[in-house]
Amino acid sequence: MLITEIKCENLSKSFSGKNIFKNFSFNFTSGSSAVITGRNGSGKSTLVKVISNLIQPSKGKISVKINDKQIPGTDYFRYTGLVSPYLNLYDELTGIENLTFFYELKSDGKSTESEKNERIEFYLNKVNMYERRNDVIRTYSTGMKQKLKIAFALMNQPEILILDEPGSNLDKEGKDLIKNICDEQKEKGLLILATNNDREKEYCSEIINIEDYK
Ligand SMILES: Nc1ncnc2c1ncn2[C@@H]1O[C@H](COP(=O)(O)OP(=O)(O)OP(=O)(O)O)[C@@H](O)[C@H]1O
Ligand SMILES: [Mg+2]
Numbered sequence: 001m002l003i004t005e006i007k008c009e010n011l012s013k014s015f016s017g018k019n020i021f022k023n024f025s026f027n028f029t030s031g032s033s034a035v036i037t038g039r040n041g042s043g044k045s046t047l048v049k050v051i052s053n054l055i056q057p058s059k060g061k062i063s064v065k066i067n068d069k070q071i072p073g074t075d076y077f078r079y080t081g082l083v084s085p086y087l088n089l090y091d092e093l094t095g096i097e098n099l100t101f102f103y104e105l106k107s108d109g110k111s112t113e114s115e116k117n118e119r120i121e122f123y124l125n126k127v128n129m130y131e132r133r134n135d136v137i138r139t140y141s142t143g144m145k146q147k148l149k150i151a152f153a154l155m156n157q158p159e160i161l162i163l164d165e166p167g168s169n170l171d172k173e174g175k176d177l178i179k180n181i182c183d184e185q186k187e188k189g190l191l192i193l194a195t196n197n198d199r200e201k202e203y204c205s206e207i208i209n210i211e212d213y214k
Contacts, residue, residue: 001188001189002159003066004029004066004190005027006063008060010059011060013043013058020043021213033190034207035194035206035207037194037207037209038210040196043213044164045084050062051192053073053076079159080159080160081154081161083152085165086164090137099124099151103119104116106156120155129148146170150166157188158189160192163194165195166193167200182203
């Protein structure tokens with residue numbers, strides 16, 4: 001297993017002068033897993049976006065190291081799989097087209113055509129969406145879109161897996177799948193889970209209440 005470390009030092013985020021969280025310091029390391037919890041609007045997704053380098057913190061520093069090598073912010077996405085309500089797939093492309101497009105972007109053309117196809121097929125099957133792979137996303141149900149987002153996050157086998165409300169719109173089978181994915185990720189990398197769901201909160205070894213950083 002690669003040694004992955006995300007070091008957050010005194011992170012603060014405010015929007016138009018309104019403080020969302022402040023002085024958040026935490027070391028996430030591979031082999032560990034953490035839940036970010038807190039009420040609706042408390043700042044879970046905002047912290048996830050800062051950790052994923054989608055937005056910048058107002059103050060503080062975040063650094064990512066893999067096997068002691070510093071990863072530039074612009075490259076985080078290659079090592080990160082993110083499932084979140086604010087990440088959208090291309091509605092007019094099919095499931096398999098969405099996955100193929102982003103697989104290539106993330107892997108930087110480093111895998112062969114057959115490796116790519118095998119990998120995408122594997123993850124489509126894992127989320128039980130293989131049968132619908134040639135349908136455009138706009139025709140998917142909400143739960144199906146969520147499942148495709150999960151395949152999307154997993155297909156590059158990221159060192160860092162960040163799940164923001166992964167169970168939303170999923171049925172029992174989908175929620176069991178989330179449990180299985182979390183267990184697998186804990187074996188091979190780092191897992192960060194933002195949720196208020198009591199069952200999901202049990203999946204991680206550490207718990208962060210974002211309301212402690214107001
Ligand atoms: N781009 C933005 N501009 C201004 N305010 C924002 C922005 N993004 C988030 N906020 C505010 O930051 C606060 C935290 O929002 P956030 O989405 O992080 O909460 P959350 O804990 O993820 O909530 P939920 O449980 O509903 O998903 C909210 O008050 C929200 O309105
Ligand atoms: Mg949220």
